[in-house]
Amino acid sequence: MNEQSKILICIGAATAANCVPCFSHYLGKAKKAGIAPEDIHEAVDLASKVKNGAHMVLINHVRDSMGAGGQRDEVPCNSQSGGSCCG
Numbered sequence: 001m002n003e004q005s006k007i008l009i010c011i012g013a014a015t016a017a018n019c020v021p022c023f024s025h026y027l028g029k030a031k032k033a034g035i036a037p038e039d040i041h042e043a044v045d046l047a048s049k050v051k052n053g054a055h056m057v058l059i060n061h062v063r064d065s066m067g068a069g070g071q072r073d074e075v076p077c078n079s080q081s082g083g084s085c086c087g
Helices: 003-016 020-032 037-065
Strands: none
Touching: 003 020, 003 037
16 A cells, blocks of 8 residues: 555545544645645545444434434435445
């Protein structure tokens, strides 16, 4: 795997972990490595979609566990929905 790919993975991981210091660190590395801003935005967008999908699954689980019922959030990665959180 090349260095730019590793940096983009780290940017995505930092985004998913909500780690501002990590994101800033790897953003600096990305700029030094000449990674295009569009590629950085794509890594952040994909990580955010994965994180948000996982959060929706958690919220639905909490609602089910608590017997709250009601409207469930649609999980983008659910194959039945036809959508995808992963791009």
